[in-house]
Amino acid sequence: MRVCHGIIEIAGQMGILSGEMKRRGHLAAGFNTFHSYLGYKEHLINTNGYDLRSTAPHIMNFFDVFHFHYASSLLPDYADLPVISAKGKKMFMHHWGNDVRFHEKARENNPFVYTGDSPSNEVMDTRLTKISRYVEEAIVQDYEVLPYVEPYYETVHVVPIAIDIGKFQPHYPLPDKKRPLILHAPTNPKFKGTEFIEAAIENLRNTHDFDYRRIEKMSHAQVIDLYREADLIVDQVLCGSHGLLSVESMALGKPVIAFIRPDLVARFPKDLPIINANPDDVEEKIRMVLDSPGLREKKGRLGRAYAKRVHAKEAVTDQLIRLYKS
Template identity: 60%
Template sequence: MKVFHGTTEIAGQMGILSDGLKQKGFESTGYNTYHSYLGYKDNLINTSEEEIKKLKDEIIDSFDVFHFHYCTTLDKNYEDLPLIFNKQKKMIMHHWGNDVRFHEQAKENNPYVYTGDSPANEVIHERLTKITPYIKQAIVQDYEVYEYVKNYYDKVHVVPIAINLQHFKPFYPPIHKKKPLLLHAPTNPDFKGTVYIEEVINKLRENYDFDYQRIEKMSHDEVIELYEKADIIIDQILCGSYGLLSVESMALGKPVVTYIRPDLVSTFPSVLPIVNANPDTLYENVKILLEQPLLRQNLGILGRGYVEKYHDHRIITEQLINIYKNL
């Protein structure tokens, strides 16, 4: 079976999933038209919309399963979908959040959420109504995203973010370190809540001795080296769910601070070792971590175990294969 992933690489997932599929004997390639400073390249053909359009017929003939991401397909206007559909090839759409986060709906259960990166509601609806006559099933990473698309598809699968643990050796925070290092890596400061995080950091400096580093505009490989040195990683405190940085941080054995919406807590495994904080509770939660080095280390150990159980790309690949077979 030959699997196409495209055309927007989000959080390295097309490459990671392709790697897992290849390990299982499948042919899988990601075609990426979204290029950022993160520099994802594994199992990817980094290309352009124009090149994809030229290769459209060849791609449609060459692959058996089309695993699309982020509301993007081979054609900006989705004119490829009836062609693939008429050839009776399998298709599924993978939504990642900002592509389908309806603004008012997101705010119903979350007073903190930032939706400035999402298209207008009308655009999201128009895209979904163009996609779903041909693609009947979708994948989302969690139930925060699930609610936005559940009424558009016949079936929506919840499949966690995947990570290749071979690339992540845990470095648990040492309990005798006198000056802990806090890291925050905002790919989008507005979405992550950076202004609130740094207000709290400045307030904490009045009473605690620690280092703080904000990481921006660095490649993925470079930032992982910096994460390894951290004692506390603060991720996103507005969205209401956790993303790739939280997963990678837990894989590295770091305690992670992220906001999980109260109504979503029960949708995750009960052992989720994330420190749950929003702008109103961030100070107290980080204060506890600064005061308790043993807690930092224990959370790091629990986080690594959590990722091994729920985010290992080999486990996620098995879920994917089962979904593909039943499309």
């Protein structure tokens, strides 16, 4: 099977999935035009729009399956989609959240959500209408993203975020540590709810002894090294679902705080060990974890087992291969 991923690398997913497909004997490549300080490189062809336009005809002829990400495709204005469709080749559009998070709809079940990273409703609707004219199937990472795209596609599949679990050796919090370390790594502080998290942190300094570090503008490899030292990682408290930081933190054996919308809790696996917190109670939840060294270790071990079972690239790729072949 020859699988093309493109053209925006989100959370390392194109590279991880391409790598696992290659390990299984398939030919896979991720063509990436989005370059950031995170520095994703593995199993990617880092390119630009100009070069991609010149090679697009070859790419469309060569690959069997096209797995696009973040409402993008090979050519401007989705000019490649009717060509690929006419060739009878399989296509999927993988939406990740901010590319489709309609502003008013996001607030229907979530008074905390920040949608400033999303385009206007009109732009998102135009894009989704154009894409779904030729792409029948979409993929989303969870049920928070699902309602935004469901009206446009014939079928929407929920496939979890993938990680290379072998690169994450667990470092469980030590129950007897006197001064625990809390980490928060906001790629976008407004989206993650950093102001609420750090206000809670400052209040807790009056009653608890701990260290806090905010991590920004570092490569992915650098931040993973820092996560290993943490005793608690606070991900995001506005969106209503967890992100890659939560998954990688669980894989490292760390307790995680994030906000899971109450109406979505039942849609996640029952053993999701994330400690649920929103801006109204994040201080209370951090205090609980600081006061319970045993809880930190317990949640860390549960998180490692959960990440291995649900988010390991092997399990996620199994799902994708079934979709590619369907």
